[in-house]
Every structure is written in C-alpha cells, then in structure tokens.
Amino acid sequence: MTDHQWSELAAPYALGALAPDERERFEAHLAECAACRGEVHSLREVAVLLADAAPAATLPSGLRDRILREARQIRPLRSGRAPVIPWLAAAASLVLAVGLGYVYVRERGTLQRVNAALAERDSLIATVFSPDVVTAALTATGKPPSARLYWNPSRHRIVMAVFQLPPASTGRTYQLWAIAQGKPVSLGVFNTAADGRLTAAMAVPPDLTFELAAVTEEPAGGSPAPTQQPFLIGKVTPAD
C-alpha cells in the first residue's frame, strides 16, 4: 500500500468506519507512521465534535437522580485498567482451590467421588474460562469481605468465589441476589467454610439478565426478598 492509500484511512478510522481487518492493518501502520498518527489525532477531535450536531433534546426528569442513586451503590475502580489482573488472579486461585479439592477427595479413595469432583472442576473451569463470561467484584467499602462472580450466560451458571467472610451464625445464612431492573431475584443461599472462603456454582434462570449482584444475611433457608441492606454489592461487567 502506498503512503497515499494509508492516509485515506485516517478519516474512516477516526469515525470508526473501518472493517475490523482493515482497522487492524491500519493500527499496525499507525504504530510506525507519525504522519498518520497526527492525522488520526486531529480528525478524532473533529469526530468528537460531531456529538454536538445531534439535535438538542430535553433531558428526562429523574435521570440525574437515577445516575446518582446507582453511583452510590458502586465504588469507582482504583484504575480503569486494573480489573484484568485481579480477574486472572481470582480465576487462577479458583482453579487452585478446585484442584486442592480434587486431591482431598482422591485421598478419601472413592472413584465415584473423584469422578464427580473432576466433572465439577471441569464444569467450574468451563464456566469461568469462557469468552462470554461476565464478572462482578462484590465489595463492601474496599475492606474484606469480598466476593467475585463469574457469570456465564450461555451455560446459565454463576461461579462465586468468596473471601474473608466469617461463616454465618447458627440459624442464619448468606443469600446471593441478582438485581434485575431494581428488583432482587434470589440466586441461592450459601455459607462459607471456617477459613472464610467458599467456591460455589449456582444456576441462573435462563431468561434473567441483571446489572448488579448483592449478598445479604438472612434467616436459615433464605428469604423470598432481602430482609436487610446488602453488605456486598457489585456491578456486572464484561471480563474482556
């Protein structure tokens, strides 16, 4: 491709109008061509101004309150690029935890249990390491306890890893909720081990999509609706 042909791509690139393969090739070129980088940078500034060409519309009442209400439930991330590493680390620790469970079961000596454990592990791994998995970090106020969810929509399953959460007292349980359009839907009850940890898989109703997940403490057996404010909450985001 000649230089002239490359520079033709700056305008469509700035407008996001290149096909994926074309965009990749152009980005490779941009890495080594300062002139094209400059052209892209300046045309991007122009593209951004196009937002102002949208016909002015009156803001819906209540939208401001809604945005602030939702923000109150979610703490800003320390860094926008951070989630990748904790995600991998949490996934790795999860596989490790499941692996240890496998060893433990094998020492018990029953082949059936080994097979069940292997199937469970395969299923957990398949749930977590899927390209379409979405993840949610459930936190209190940045302090322990915390939990991480891996929701695999195509398998209708959630894998949950909980950290530093003391077991619920006698007669009480923890309950995981999906918040769909402001309405909590129970995904199941759980309890942690003495070390404050838990790795568990739960089924998600096939038609349910949700934006937030939360954990409350409830009477044993769980509640049809939360009886108290969640102590862990987090927003569901694609894992990338």
Added chain:
Amino acid sequence: MLDDQQGPLRTPDRALVERMAGGDERALGDLYDRHGEMAYSLALAVARERADAEEIVADAFGQAWRNAASYDPGRGSVAGWLATITRTRALDLVRARGRRARAMERAAQTDGDGLASTMGAAADSPDRRIERGEARRLVARSLGELPDPQRRVIELAYFGGLSQSEIAAELREPLGTVKTRMRAGMQKLRGSLAALLPGGGP
C-alpha cells in the same frame, strides 16, 4: 467540544473527573449538569428511542463513574471522552436490538434534510443552554454547509455506526466514492471547526 472554556472561576472538567475517581458523587452530578444534555441528545440521535437513550446515558455515566481513574487528559477532553463512551454504548444497544438497519434507512432517507437541518429548529428551543448553543450552532452549520453526499457518509458513520463498505452498499455507490467523500468532508469540517479544536481558539 466545549470543555474548559467557561471562564476562570469554573472548576475544570478534569478536576471533576479526578474527584469522581476519589468517590465524590457531587462531582458526578456536576459533570451530568454540564454534559448530560449532550450525551442524551447524542444517544437519542443514535438510538432514536427516548427510553433507550435514557438507559444509554445512565449506563454511560455509570461507566464514567466507575472508570474515572482511567480518564487520560492527554487523549482528549472530558466531553469528548463522555461522547465516545455514550456513542459506543448507544451503538452497542442498537446493534444488540438489530435495529441498526432501520435507523440507517431513516438516516439515508432524510435527503438534504438530515440532522444538521433538524438542528436549526432545535437550536431555537427555549431550554437550551447558551454556551452549548454556540458550539452546537457552529457544528450544525459546518455540517450543514458540506455538500449533501459528504454530509451523509459522515452522518451514517458517526450516528449510524456503519463501516465504509456498509455505507457504500446502503447508498449504492462505489466504495472509492464513499472513501473520497468521507475524507473530503472530514477535512472541510476540520477547517470550519478550527475555533473549537484544541489549539485552534480565537
């Protein structure tokens, strides 16, 4: 895009985003007061349904709130960052609904009567904010002054999220023609919008 040009006493947008990264909800409210209308208008121009536009803007500001720490001033203004988030969310939603084809048709049908001329009427609405109105009028006028074929390919790309090949198919024009128009149109806009571009102030 209008950003930090509102006089010396106004908190710069950048400072609001820094406060958001520290968890300050009032900064988020201030950012919404400044740019919510731009985001909503953009979301509505792309999605064309008010309920969808509301979801998109709530989502976009939620994303800005969560990812405030990742905003990089070196890569452009806060308003531009918000516009990019909003447009991406809006195009995602439109694509997910498979509604792009219809939105596209309507955009293509508005021959010589596209967004730029709708803008003329909207600019006279009493609830517009003066300072935004200035920038908007200039952008709308500049877009309106482009030859129609150039304006249409730019609108289909920006508001319709179409690639050059999709635009060529939609308009039944050769791909080379679309490329030439897009490039010429964008370069003209860069000239006429120089006053709004970084380093191009009066």
